[in-house]
Amino acid sequence: MKYNRMPIEIESPEEYGYEKIKYNLSESSITDQSLASLGLQVPDLKLLYNEHQGGTALRKLIVQGSEGLSYKDVLVTTGAAGALFIIASSQLSVNDHLVVVRPNYATNLETPRALGCEISFIDLAFESGFQLDLSAVKAALKPNTKIVSITTPHNPTGTGMSLETLSALVALTKEKGILLLVDETYADISYEGRLPIAASLGDHVISVSSLSKSYGIPGIRLGWLINRSPSLQEIFLAAKEQISxxxxxxxxxxxxxxxxxxxxxxxxxxxxxxxxxxxxAAWIEKDDLLEWVRPDGGIVCFPRIKNGFEPVGGLEAFYHRLLHRYGTYVGPGHWFELPDTFFRLGYGWPTIEELEGGLQAISQALRDTSA
Known part of the structure; x- marks a missing residue:
């Protein structure tokens, strides 16, 4: 594998230094929780090797209330990133082809690249509300396509997918003998009602999620993958056992x-x-230099600086000014392989006061005419 560091990680706020940021609107989770805020005190646990798939009680909780799924369909992993690594490294090779939506969470792109597999991107467009075009997916399929990879609610836009579209994608991939990977990291925060866990819709579907984003506890590194195929689960478990x-x-x-x-x-x-x-939403409506697609779920959105407007000094100068003069950090478009006219804005992590301060700072930095 050929690893390259991802811009989103190189430039992450924890690498830059939290103490240097006044208004941190770059985070993709709700506010970080603590043991005290969760009302927890860790007991005197025995620090042994536990069940390799993950504790039975935990796996039951993960699929509780989900029709057609059993705790045996769950593999607990080191965050969603660990689940995605296990899936990609066990299923993709230089001889395989992946179809993946873009923009996307960087690991969904970079791990397949590190493996050297062939990749076709389904680029989601602002003009179509960042909605998935099923005909584009169908046209991208090849005889060696192994996985179709999507996210819903989508990162970084927060847009959702209808059950009708998801079901059609499940049917298409089943017909073609292709695995469908659904990153559901934000599914628990869905404003118009949660879709069923995608893995419940077919034994070729793999759902991935974690406690990092919707629950604000990325520090425990706890995620999972769900799949109903015993043969696939055996492979995924073998990968986990060799990793950890x-x-x-x-x-x-x-x-x-x-x-x-x-x-x-x-x-x-x-x-x-x-x-x-x-x-x-109120801020976007007021600022005539910005536009967005209203998110259906999660706690991130992906505003765009309107066509025809360029901040003084260009986009690089704008982001420098925003951070160093106004103390505000957002995720520029290049984190997601798009122009920096876009930026990911996380509205779940800062305090309300910090959120409002950061939004005001973005508007001021866009209009700042000083060098």
Whole structure:
């Protein structure tokens, strides 16, 4: 494998230094939680190797209430990133072809690149509301296509997918004998109702998610993949065992406590994120230099500087000014292989005051005429 560091990681706020940022609107999760904020105190756990697939109780919680899925269909992984690595490294080679939506979470692109497989991109367009074109997916398929990879709700735009579109994609990939990978990391924060776990729709479908984004606990590195095929699960488990054998007892204990209160936690989070989305909507409506596609879920959106306007000094100068003069950090378009007229804005991580301060700073930096 040929690894290259991803711009989104090189330029991440934790690498740049949180202490240097006043208004951090670059994060893709809700506010980071602590053991105290979750009301947890870790007991005297025995620090052994636990079940290689992940604890049975935890796996049951992950699929609780999902028709057609069993805890046996779940593999607990080191975050969603660990799940995506296991899937790509076990299923793709230089002889295989991947169809993947873009823009996307960088790991969905870079791990297949590191493996050297052939890739066709389905580029989502602002003008079509970042919606997936099924005919474009069908046209991109080849005899050696192994995986079609999508995200819903989408990162970085927050746009959703209808059940009709998802079902059509499930049927298409089933007919062609292709795996369908659905990154559902933001699915638990869906404003118009959550889609079913995609893996429940077919044994060739793989769902991936984690506790990092919707629950604000990326520090425990707890994710999972779900798939109903025993033969595929055997391969995925073999990969995990060669990477880490099992997961962390401490991480899994925390995850159990959180998921046992899932409805309570999510109902409060969704209410707050809806309010925050309205704050961003009001700002966009007021600022005549910006436009967006209103997100259906998650806690990120992907505004665009309107065509025909260029900030003083150009885009590079704008982002430098935004950070160094106004103390505000966002995720520029190149993190997602798009022009820097786009930027990902995370509205779930900062305080309300910081969110409002950062939005005002973006508008000021766009209009700042000083060098």
């Amino acid at each position: 054998i099992s997961g962390s007892v401490v991480d899994e204990w925390i995850a159990e406590q959180v998921l046992s209160r899932k409805e309570e936690i999510l109902s409060a989070t969704i209410r707050e994120m809806k309010d925050r989305r309205e704050i961003v």
